[in-house]
Amino acid sequence: MAVFKTSDAVGEKEDLSDVISRIDPDETPIFSNAKKEVTKGVFHEWQVQELAAASATNYAAEGASYSFVNPQATSRLGNYHQIAVQAASVSNTLDSVDKAGRDRETAYVKVIKGIEQRRDIEKSLTVDQARASSDPRKIAALPAWMTNVSLVAPSTTATGDGTDTSDGAGTNAALTLAKIDSVMEDCYTDGGQPDMMVVSPANKVAFSDLSSGSVATAQLQYTAPREIAIIGGVSLYLTDFGQLNVVIDRFIANDRIFLLDSDYYSVGHLPGRMFSVSDVAPTGDNTQFAIVSEYTLINKAPKAHGAVLDLSTS
DSSP states (O other): OOOOOTTTOSOOOOOOOSOOOOOSOOOOHHHHHSEEEEOOSSEEEEEEOOOOOOOSOOOOOTTOOOOOOOOOOOEEEEEEOEEEEEEEEEEHHHHHSOOSSOSOHHHHHHHHHHHHHHHHHHHHTTSSOOOBOSSSOBOOOGGGGOOSEEOOTTOOOOOSSSSOOOOOOSOOBOOOHHHHHHHHHHHHHTTOOOOEEEEOHHHHHHHHHOOOTTBOOOOOOOSSOOOOOOOOOOOEEEETTEEEEEEEOTTSOTTOEEEEOGGGEEEEEOTTOSSEEEEEOOSSSEEEEEEEEEEEEEESOGGGOEEEOSBOOO
């Protein structure tokens, strides 16, 4: 007996889910953790105050005349704004037809382009880039401010004012806890206390493989029987100079780790120029728009942060 199957029939409706899954991740820990500030010029400046060294001999004789010592002058630092643009054009027909997973295609594309721009900004904060005033302007990214660093000779240390970065001349070497501890000590000595260690996925694995009495062990508490679990992750590092939350960033290179004090960095942007949507005059039967951000990195206290550079992690 012949069976009339779906392959023989005409008119079966497509079964297309109304849920769209995005395979590309959009987590941006450095950008998302940064405070956001409104700035007023393409070159934003701020001041950093260094304190005099503590003295153990600050005692005076009764009735003695005062000795006047002026404080150290502030350091004036600055960074340029960088313009990020994501533009798209959507046909009016595509906006009108019935689609799975979204209503108006233009609105959907705006969301996607905004996420892509946030990812671009995140990556731009992590690369070896000094500030540049010529068009297109460029921000001084995090490595351009790092002086408390662990690196491999003969690599140079950045000046720390955003004008240059390490030349990376040394031969990359393996990650060790001693390198992280050394940078933490330098930051603490200079008045900072990093609370976030930003690592690539590969460096997260390398860090979890390191062993020390200072590494917090992972623990699971179950209220009901479950299948056995193997725990290999470390999300917290208790150093002699403070607690570090270990944060994975998919957009940071494997040759570096950042130790950031979240109190002392922010992302500035010109008024109305952070993920602002500008409608563009159509050139035909379509809708055009651009998402624009004009932003900068504000490193309020460069010595509060540190980095482990020249890593061979792969």
